[in-house]
Amino acid sequence: MPDIRVVNLTKKYGKIYALDNVSLTIKDKEYFSLLGPSGCGKTTLLRLIAGLIEPDSGEIYIGDRRVDKDPPEDRDIGFVFQTFALFPHMTAWGNVIYGPKVKNYDQKKADTIGHEVLDLVKLNERLNAYPSELSGGMMQRIAVARALAAGAKTLLLDEPLGQLDAKVRNEIRYEIRRMAKDLKLTSIHVTHDQAEAMSISDRIAVMKKGKIVQSGTPQELYMHPNSLFVAHFIGESNFLEGYITETNEHTEVELREGLKVKAINPGIKREERVILAIRPETCDMKRGRATTEDGLLGKIEKVTFEGTVVRYEIRLENGDRMIINRPSLAEKWIEIGEEVTINYPIEKAHLFVYPEAGLTEEISV
Ligand SMILES: Nc1ncnc2c1ncn2[C@@H]1O[C@H](COP(=O)(O)OP(=O)(O)OP(=O)(O)O)[C@@H](O)[C@H]1O
Ligand SMILES: [Mg+2]
Structure with missing residues (x-):
């Protein structure tokens, strides 16, 4: 799976710079977090990479391919949101094989993929359950499974654990990381929780007011903060x-x-x-x-x-x-x-x- 590279990316809403000339490389198979306070531009950056919104200026590359003009479905990206965005009228199974069906895979291939990804998230025995019958943690695992079944090579997770209670959060965050690593995906995880970012990330970019203040491994940021903001925000x-x-x-x-x-x-x-x-x-x-x-x-x-x-x-x-x-x-x-x-x-x-x-x-x- 390829690197993701953004170059001089800017997105304005009216006079507000949601993202202000940001450049960043996320390495192949890396588990990367965007960390920062509310309103700093994390979701905006994620949505730009996914193709859900267009930048005012700048470029986005996945591998060598420039994708900022491509529609979302051509970017091989899976998106997992904070609020549980499963189809409520479909079972876990229905949700998971939605992607393969849209792609017109034959029944056998769709079934194989469906069972594979449900195995990965350890929810094969709950495939007939509707989202309302699943716990928050289970719903997020199904959301990840759905993204994987749809062929995502890159996983974008926007506060995926935000609605879960503390104990479940801790378990699920390691599970999501493990799955991403097992499948050799490149992952970008958005959070405002520094403990969460520190414990699961290979590297973190700390953001403030539309800019990246510092990026590095959790240890680098903790041991060598480059600014008062990072020294305060991390630890x-x-x-x-x-x-x-x-x-x-x-x-x-x-x-x-x-x-x-x-x-x-x-x-x-x-x-x-x-x-x-x-x-x-x-x-x-x-x-x-x-x-x-x-x-x-x-x-x-x-x-x-x-x-x-x-x-x-x-x-x-x-x-x-x-x-x-x-x-x-x-x-x-x-x-x-x-x-x-x-x-x-x-x-x-x-x-x-x-x-x-x-x-x-x-x-x-
Ligand atoms: N559709 C929009 N219209 C107008 N302003 C927007 C829009 N989307 C985002 N913004 C503004 O852009 C800035 C960055 O927003 P963004 O959602 O990226 O922040 P965030 O870091 O994800 O925050 P949070 O942690 O609260 O989710 C904010 O000032 C926000 O109000
Ligand atoms: Mg956000």
Whole structure:
């Protein structure tokens, strides 16, 4: 199955750029996710690739073939929507063999395909059920089966798990990935749920306001966010504001109230206003005020048990607030009001220039 390539793709609705000059390559057989807040253009990009809408400008290629002028049915693409888009008056079987029938396959061939895809989604024993008799998870599996039976080589999934409850979501998302991988399909999965994207994707493109902010493997995005937006949208980050006061041997950042910390500098000038982003789970936290070692001093203001982690809200000496997550089983919890000393690995903290529009605007979704 071929790569999918979009080049300088733009789609406007009135004055709104739903998609603003986006270029992206999705590799052959890749499970790729488009991740971003509501209204960032995910569905628009998917519908352009499927041929359900036309771009204002730009090109779309499937393999070497330019397809942006081709009708949807010539693109070998299967589309699975958030809302269950099965034909309600047809059984699971009727839905699945709809595609082969439209293609005028003979009965035997259509039956073979139908059973094959129902086997794949493990629903052969429910082939006589109507959509209303199936669970949400089952309906989505039938929707995938229907796309496969219709000969899809590329699977486009728009929030396919959005209507399912959390437990079912978790199961189905791995199943859909497994099927796509078994069948060597190229898949594009749209979601606004970062945990979902992180757990099933080979690569992810993070979108904001019609543009792709960063794309990469889940690890790359998490370990090396290229912007405050990605550091905020993927995982969680503490943002500490300050100025660069020293760039010689080490870069030194002066936070509020003259509190000085070290950082690795990607090349930002001295005296520049910056934000230091620190992941809550990378920090080490000890009880009491350190006497010898360096560290940020603070006081615990809130403790929340979240199952696998305990979440501490800490007020630093300079008034800044930090969140630190610690494994809940590993230690005795620290209590509200206790003083702590915090150390973070500087190689895992990221320094960004303070955004012109302000931090709140920059990371708003
Ligand atoms: N048919 C349309 N007419 C007018 N504006 C539209 C149309 N479709 C999308 N838009 C606008 O384009 C922008 C992108 O919409 P899109 O549906 O692609 O977002 P999305 O990322 O899929 O969001 P969500 O997560 O809420 O589904 C939004 O501002 C939306 O209002
Ligand atoms: Mg959408």
